[in-house]
Amino acid sequence: MTSGHFYRHYGFNLRSDLALPHLLPGDPAAPVEIDVRLGAIAADQLGDALHFRNWRAEPGEILFHAFGICRLLVTDGATMIVERDGGATDAALVSIILGTGVSALLMQRRILPMHACSIASDQGAILVIGRSGAGKSTLLGGLMGAGCTMLADDVTGVTVDTGGATAIPAFPAMRLWTDSLALLGEDQDDKLQVREDIEKYYVGIDRFRADPMPVRAIVLLQGHNGPAITVRPVAMANRVEALARYVHRKNFLRGLGLQRWGFDAVVRLAQSVDMIAVGRPVMGATPAGVAATVIEHFGLDPALQPTA
Known part of the structure; x- marks a missing residue:
């Protein structure tokens, strides 16, 4: 039997030399589809490839350097x-493996790593995108507090084909900053810190759907200075630009020779689902209030949401 830690992640059987907290358990007897190994990487690896400040890539292979933490070679x-x-x-x-590393792996498998949290509904997955600090994870916490079922906290895998878009779940935990914990009435005392140098913590969740499901809609979460939560449709002409912006590590597509595939996938995603923009007041909006707006707009009944 192969040694290591075994998980099920984005639907793949994953073996790792390192323990990866909160991932779904895997089957050690099943064929390994993704192998995460600790080891040395040649100093001149991908020396002739397309270079950027801290990564270099060619089709099928990418080398990323998180300075002071590690180098990753994804093949x-x-x-x-x-x-x-x-x-x-x-x-x-x-933190680097489950973020940058897994996003590169998903791209190489022709799965869009959308920088989006997501929940399940009886009519399909609802993804939430938005700039850093927009409140995605806080909104997810509000939705979970209302009884919703999570698919992913930070990166949702998405495949798109002629039949439409499908969301692929990640793992049953949220990663929340201390201010988000406070807004949700949680504290960090009993929680595992994501990294020692950042005030972000894992929060395990009970309601999690591990199986892929069709994408029903996408919410673009935006902050604004008005007094009320707003909801408006996103015009088709604006959808592609918005979605392309929130492909996680989107610049990798160029180095991997996947720009055309990525653009086509984003266009098909924009055309296949409903998309709305939710405006969250910078002052005064609560996670429960924003969550209630999303629940009401889509007619969700959290008690009836699927978990499997």
């Missing part, structure tokens, strides 16, 4: 080699 959507920098902790490595 063919199947292998991730992790070379630790100096005294970087396991927690720091895990």
Whole structure:
């Protein structure tokens, strides 16, 4: 039997030398589809590839350097080699593996890593996108507090074909900043810190759907200075630009030779689902209030949402 830790992540059987907190358990007897290994990476790896400040890539392979933490070599959507920098902790490595590393793997497997949290509904998945600090995870916490079922906290995998778009779940935990914890009435005392150098914590959740489901709609969450929560449709002409902006690590597409595929996938996603913009007042809006607006708009009944 192969040694290591075994998980089910974005629908794939994953083996890892490092423990990856909160991921769904996997089957050690099942074929390994993604292998995460600790090891050395040659100094001249991808030396002739397309170079950027902290990464270089060519079709099928990408090397990323998180300075002071690790280097990652991701190959063919199947292998991730992790070379630790100096005294970087396991927690720091895990944050890069589950973020940048997994997004690169998904791209190589032709799965869009959308920088979006997502919930399940009886008519399909609802994704929430928005700039950093817009309140996506806080809104997700409000939706969970109202009884909704989570698919993903930070990155939702999305496939698009002639039949429409499908959301692929991540793992049953949220990663919340201390201010979001406070808004949701939580504290960090009993929670695992995502990384020692940032005030962000894992929050395990009970209502999680592990199976993919069709995408029903996308919410673009925006802050504004008005007094009330607003809801408006996003015109088709604006959808592609908005969605392309929130592909996680979108610049990798160029280095991997996947720009055309990525653009086509975003266009098909924009055409296949409903999309609205929700304006959240910068002052005074509560997670429960914004969540109630989303629930009312889509006619959700959290008690009836599927968990499997």
